[in-house]
Amino acid sequence: MPVADNLTIDDIKDFQPQKVNKKKTVYVRHQGMTKNNSPTIKTKGLRIKELFKLNSDEFKKKEESRVGGRIKKISFINELLIEFSKKNKKIPSKFHYDLKGSKYFEKITTTKEYYVTRIEKEILKKIAHQINLIFHNNLTFIEFGSGSAEKISILLNDQVKFYVPLDISFDFINKSSKQLFKSFPKLKILPTYCDYTKFIRLPKNISKTKVGFFLGSSIGNFYNKKEKEFLKNAKKTLGNNSFLFVGVDLIKETKILEKAYNDPGGFAARFNLNLINRINNELKTKLKIRDFKYISHFNKKINAVEGFLLSMKNQELFINKKKIFIKKGEKIQTEISNKFTLTSFKKLASSSGWKVKKYWFDKKKFYTIFLLYAK
Incomplete structure (x- = not known):
């Protein structure tokens, strides 16, 4: 070992x-x-x-992480208070991924309707055959929102000496790191529990050539167009002359998109309703899942699939001693999945300090993986 x-x-x-x-x-x-x-x-x-x-x-x-040289809390409760104090309530999508939520998401990825994971794996297999030509030896892979590490394992080879998974779910990152180690016993794995959307100080003695990954179309999961902020932070985290693979979901037929994010088996609904369980666990509240309904639709004005928890009755809860009211019929946004064109993502990457080196499609051109280079 x-x-x-x-x-x-x-x-x-x-x-x-x-x-x-x-x-x-x-x-x-x-x-x-x-x-x-x-x-x-x-x-x-x-x-x-x-x-x-x-x-x-x-x-x-x-539950703290060193961000930008200072200690900053990753607090579900604090962010929830901020978002629930606004007129249009939201729960940041990163908080879906506690251990239970991560398991629900793994179920979603196996459904026929959710094409993203299936297509992305196919593209990654193509990239795996070319990776020796793209990079030299002695690589460090850094994965933002690593999850199960199933996708990254497709690309791992003897060139990769270090793997640094970054994830907000402590339990899940610990479990997936142990599983990955069994398959790649020579790989030095340094799991980091953190808010990976911010600037993160990476371990010092990893190899100089850093290759980042932000897969699963997660670049589309930011509210208020904050994906640019993430890309800038990722560049700062990885440093100059680094690389970043980004999975990008492209605009397509509305019917296909809406089925992908609200599957007939109800896994997407359970994934989002699990946030009520998390609120109850962390705030010691007694909200009931049956008092909420998951709904979603594709918003053509902003090219995004939006998901909400619809309150079926008047409700209240306390967050840090502040009483919060949720009215009957009120929608709490729990999900956003922005979709891109090739042109719109290239502009986003360029404005964030990255240069597009290459990109790969699937046959139907539903999905793209971009390889970016830090200018």
Whole structure:
């Protein structure tokens, strides 16, 4: 089993005691922990398996990430208060992906109607045959919103020395990292629990050639056109002369889009209604799923599929001691999936500091994966 040679304590992800042997206890620190809390030992010789055997209860109490050189909370509750205090209530799409939500999404990706995952995997297999020609050896793959890591495994080969998955779901990133390690025991995996939409300080001793991935058409999941902000942050995270693969869903027939985001099996509905479970768990409220209904449609004015939870009755809840009212018939937006043309995405990439190097289609031209280069 490989070891994490030359990685310092600042490169590792959690703060907890790890039993290396009977005589010695070693501590490792998550990026979100302050330097005051972390010893300055080196981790040379620690097994990769030991690096991501994380203590979720301890970590969830902290729930912080180092963003832009400072400590910033990733707080579902705080963001919910901000969004629920507005006239048009929203829940940021990144909060869908707790452990249960991530499992529901995995179910969605297996449905006939949800073409994105199926087509994207086909394109990635094409890219896998060309990756040796595109890049040299000694690569670091960084995946924004890594999820199950199933897609990235299609591209992994001996050229890739480090894999840094970034995800907002602590439980899911821990589980998927362990599973990936079983398939790629020589790969050095450094899972990072963080808000990957912001600037993230990457581990210091990874290889210089950084290749980022933002797949699953997630670039379309930002409200208020904030995808440009993400791309700028991703460039800052990866650095100059880095690369970024981005999965982009193209505008197509309305019927196809609406079925993809509201499947007959009801997985999309459960995925969105799970947010009520999360609110109850984190705020200790007693909202009932049966008092909400999931609805979605394609908004042609903004070229986006929008999803909402429709309140079936007058309701109220407290967020940080503030009473929030939800009226009967009120819609809480839980999902947005912006669709692009080739031209519109090229303009977005260019205005965010990236140069389009190449892109790949499927046969029907439903979907594209772009390869961007940091100018």
